[in-house]
Amino acid sequence: xxxxxxxxxxxxxxxxxxxxxxxxxxxxxxxxxxxxxxxxxxxxxxxxxxxxxxxxxxxxxxxxxxxxxxxxxxxxxxxxxxxxxxxxxxxxxxxxxxxxxxxxxxxxxxxxxxxxxxxxxxxxxxxxxxxxxxxxxxxxxxxxxxxxxxxxxxxxxxxxxxxxxxxxxxxxxxxxxxxxxxxxxxxxxxxxxxxxxxxxxxxxxxxxxx
Numbered sequence: 001x002x003x004x005x006x007x008x009x010x011x012x013x014x015x016x017x018x019x020x021x022x023x024x025x026x027x028x029x030x031x032x033x034x035x036x037x038x039x040x041x042x043x044x045x046x047x048x049x050x051x052x053x054x055x056x057x058x059x060x061x062x063x064x065x066x067x068x069x070x071x072x073x074x075x076x077x078x079x080x081x082x083x084x085x086x087x088x089x090x091x092x093x094x095x096x097x098x099x100x101x102x103x104x105x106x107x108x109x110x111x112x113x114x115x116x117x118x119x120x121x122x123x124x125x126x127x128x129x130x131x132x133x134x135x136x137x138x139x140x141x142x143x144x145x146x147x148x149x150x151x152x153x154x155x156x157x158x159x160x161x162x163x164x165x166x167x168x169x170x171x172x173x174x175x176x177x178x179x180x181x182x183x184x185x186x187x188x189x190x191x192x193x194x195x196x197x198x199x200x201x202x203x204x205x206x207x208x209x210x
Contacts, residue, residue, distance in 0.1 A: 012151030013066075017187070020046075025184025025192035029060045030087040030097055032118075033077035033126050035107050040118055040127055042100040042110035043074045044089070046185035047153070056160040057141060058086060066150040073106055075143075075156060082140040083124040084158060087132035091181045091193060096131070123161045133169050133180055137162040 008015055020026070029048035033041045047061035062072050078084050089097050099114035111118045117130035121137045128135040138158030145154040169179035177197055184192035 012149075016151060020185075021187040024186055025194075026186075027182065027184055028089045028097070029058075030089055030100065030129060030132065031060060031074050032085045032087060032129060033074055033083075034081050035073070035077060036080065037107055039107050040109045040111045041073050041077055042114070042116065042129070043072070044097055044101050045074075048086075051157055056163075057157050058136060058138065058160060059155050059157040060086070061153050061155050063153045064148060064150050067103070069150045075154065078140050078156060078158075079143075081126065083126050084138050084140065085121060085124070085126045085128050086136040086138060086158070087129040088134035088136075088180070089183050090133055091183050093131045094183050094191065097183075121162070128164065133166040134175070135164040136160045137164075 006014070006018065026046040027048050029045045031043055031045060035041050045060045045062055047063075049059055051057040051059050062075050064070065065072055074084070093116070096114045096116050100110045100116070102110075102113065104110060104113060110116075111127075111129075118127035119130045121128050121135075124137050124139065126137075128137070136158075138160055141157040141159045143154050143156045146152050165175065169176055177194055182194050184194065186192055
């Protein structure tokens with residue numbers, strides 16, 4: 001097998017293309033926050049993962065805007081309000097979620113723009129997306145920044161204080177992937193369906209280690 005090798009000290013766009021073309025599929029965190037004037041903000045992020053189960057911590061990684069070199073609205077809101085909601089995407093609403101990626105003027109409501117429905121959270125002020133089958137209410141925990149130039153990223157973590165899961169996607173305490181029907185991101189305009197699930201017996205005795 002012939003390999004090509006690349007240095008990483010060139011244009012950030014080249015590094016970005018290699019990241020998004022290699023780390024596949026990437027789950028999508030649709031993050032809802034409150035703007036300074038109390039209006040809603042919604043934006044999708046595909047650099048997203050779980051961090052800890054106890055305490056329950058999840059993280060996503062926004063980047064400095066390549067177009068303006070400024071901080072995105074979502075982290076600005078989180079640093080001020082100290083809270084946010086992470087909503088999980090199902091295929092049935094992917095077109096509406098895709099609309100939330102549009103760069104609207106600060107203060108313009110992405111709920112209204114996309115046709116998604118805001119509903120009140122129970123423990124924080126930021127609103128949840130009604131159409132999303134799983135919603136995590138989060139309190140801002142901490143962040144690490146890796147620079148302040150276009151393409152520089154940061155890790156923002158949130159402690160989950162309330163989880164909402166649609167009953168129809170659960171069997172007992174288990175979330176059924178085929179019922180959630182999540183969507184992942186790829187490179188460019190590529191998205192991934194998760195409707196081809198296969199089982200493989202794992203070598204460890206249980207998913208949760210004792």
